[in-house]
Amino acid sequence: MHDDRLDLDAYTLDRRHFLWVATAASAALLMTPEAFAKELTKTPTQTEGPFYPDRLPLDRDNDLIVIGKSLTPAVGTIVHLTGRVIDTNGAPVRGADVEIWQVDNRGSYIHSRGANRRRGRDPNFQGYGKASTDEKGRWRFRTIRPVPYGGRTPHIHVIVKKGRRRLLTTQLYIKGEQRNARDFLYRRIRTQAERNLITLDYKKVKDSKIGEQTAHVDIVVGVTPKDPKPKK
């Protein structure tokens, strides 16, 4: 009896030891060089503001320059706005929805209370658009370079969603824009690193006869929601 108990204790001890070794070994396996890499800074959040469209336009695609099959494009400097949605480890977030909205060249939102009273609206600007991220987390829009309105520095509003879950709400600014320094919301961004994440470098497209520009931004979200399980 006594011996049995001893044996049992020995077994328990060994098993614990085995489990500890196994856990340590698995942890070591997980410690690839990437695990030691610094996490990316999350894209800072900013207020949604009052002008998310109260009625979404019929055309909600990622080309804000042309509504439906209209032949007249929106007025403004055309910008090819591209980016990725990634997590803090740099992994792409697939199948996320990126929504943007901004004022037209006259400083008006498509929101029913968002029109510039003096200048009215550009009837050819979509004002809002939506794009989904591909397998590499990429998305793109064709829109106009944002202009200032109502005391705000130029900006584009962005929401990133995965399914119904909102991952991020923020605003994108223009690098080198002097109004940034005076903008009450821009000034709320705490650090230069965070400011850099939402301040985009607008570059001229070489040889574009109509002065098109490009801007790129990687949006870093804190949580990677699991991809939905495939239906059987």
Ligand SMILES: [Fe+2]
């Ligand atoms: Fe705004």
